[in-house]
Amino acid sequence: YNAKKQAGNTIFFNSQMQTEELERLRLEADLQQAIQQQELHLNYQPIICLTTNQVVGFEALVRWHHQERGWVSPVNFIPLAEQTGLIIPLGEWVLQEACRQIKLWEQELAKTGHLSIAVNLSGVQLTQPGLVNFIENLWKNCGNKKIYIKLEVTESVLMKNGEVAIETLAKLRSNGIQICIDDFGTGYSSLAYLHLLPIDTVKIDRSFVNQMTEDPRNLDIVETIITLAHRLDLNVVAEGVETQAQRDILRSLHCEYGQGYFFSKPLPPQQIVTWISQLSHI
Numbered sequence: 339y340n341a342k343k344q345a346g347n348t349i350f351f352n353s354q355m356q357t358e359e360l361e362r363l364r365l366e367a368d369l370q371q372a373i374q375q376q377e378l379h380l381n382y383q384p385i386i387c388l389t390t391n392q393v394v395g396f397e398a399l400v401r402w403h404h405q406e407r408g409w410v411s412p413v414n415f416i417p418l419a420e421q422t423g424l425i426i427p428l429g430e431w432v433l434q435e436a437c438r439q440i441k442l443w444e445q446e447l448a449k450t451g452h453l454s455i456a457v458n459l460s461g462v463q464l465t466q467p468g469l470v471n472f473i474e475n476l477w478k479n480c481g482n483k484k485i486y487i488k489l490e491v492t493e494s495v496l497m498k499n500g501e502v503a504i505e506t507l508a509k510l511r512s513n514g515i516q517i518c519i520d521d522f523g524t525g526y527s528s529l530a531y532l533h534l535l536p537i538d539t540v541k542i543d544r545s546f547v548n549q550m551t552e553d554p555r556n557l558d559i560v561e562t563i564i565t566l567a568h569r570l571d572l573n574v575v576a577e578g579v580e581t582q583a584q585r586d587i588l589r590s591l592h593c594e595y596g597q598g599y600f601f602s603k604p605l606p607p608q609q610i611v612t613w614i615s616q617l618s619h620i
């Protein structure tokens with residue numbers, strides 16, 4: 339009886355694994371197609387200067403519109419892309435598309451002053467030997483004085499890829515590309531190490547910002563990160579600002595910039611010019 343039951347479980351387990359594996363393979367094939375067939379889009383989320391209320395830039399966030407599944411979140415397909423190597427063509431597409439948009443916006447947003455467009459880089463991209471050349475060539479063709487590109491790398495990616503990551507970022511930075519450390523506070527980096535990193539901006543992870551008003555420990559963490567960043571001449575973006583109360587606290591802590599639903603959700607590029615013209619309402 340036991341043997342039979344075990345065998346039964348094994349079969350069930352295997353068939354479930356097979357279903358999951360099949361599903362993953364299907365999604366992988368679909369993603370590969372999506373990269374080639376323009377099912378990917380970039381949305382842009384505004385980043386606001388907390389003292390002037392002006393927009394200083396945007397973060398480019400990838401979106402996948404799947405024919406049958408509808409909108410698939412990057413939280414679901416970026417890890418798959420990283421596991422399968424598809425993050426390389428996907429990441430190249432994101433960089434190219436952001437640069438194409440920068441060119442389009444050069445005229446339309448001329449009155450807005452300087453703007454940055456931040457693009458997320460995954461660890462797999464960061465350790466590709468061709469990355470620096472790829473970005474520099476792209477930038478030569480679309481770079482302009484009004485809108486410039488920034489790169490976001492998570493704290494954990496920087497910790498995991500050590501020397502290689504730091505060397506690559508330093509090269510990019512010496513060519514005028516600014517670097518942000520993303521999701522800061524979640525990656526267990528040594529604080530003493532922060533001043534050795536070739537970065538310009540610290541983005542405080544939204545989990546701390548979100549819970550700041552309810553949990554004083556999160557407020558302490560936010561305050562500590564801001565103080566430390568300022569000591570090291572880095573500027574700070576608070577992610578996930580959802581309420582006016584959070585915005586006000588961040589202002590009082592001298593955090594330079596904010597990003598979050600309180601200001602705007604990520605928007606399709608066609609809505610950005612209108613959004614900027616209505617910004618005085620915040």
Ligand code: C2E
Nearest residue numbers: 399400412413416432458459460578579580597598599604
């Ligand atoms: P991230 O880089 O930390 O981006 C911020 C995420 O927080 C975005 O989620 C954004 O929509 C969300 N967010 C912004 N404001 C708020 C807020 O007020 N409240 C809440 N609850 N969430 C907010 P999204 O667009 O789903 O992207 C998730 C993650 O996927 C990104 O986190 C980033 O790690 C990754 N990702 C997105 N686009 C790309 C890409 O082009 N390349 C790579 N490698 N990763 C990407």
Ligand code: MG
Nearest residue numbers: 397458490520
């Ligand atoms: Mg980011």
Ligand code: MG
Nearest residue numbers: 520521541577
């Ligand atoms: Mg982030």
Ligand code: MG
Nearest residue numbers: 492520521543
């Ligand atoms: Mg994140």
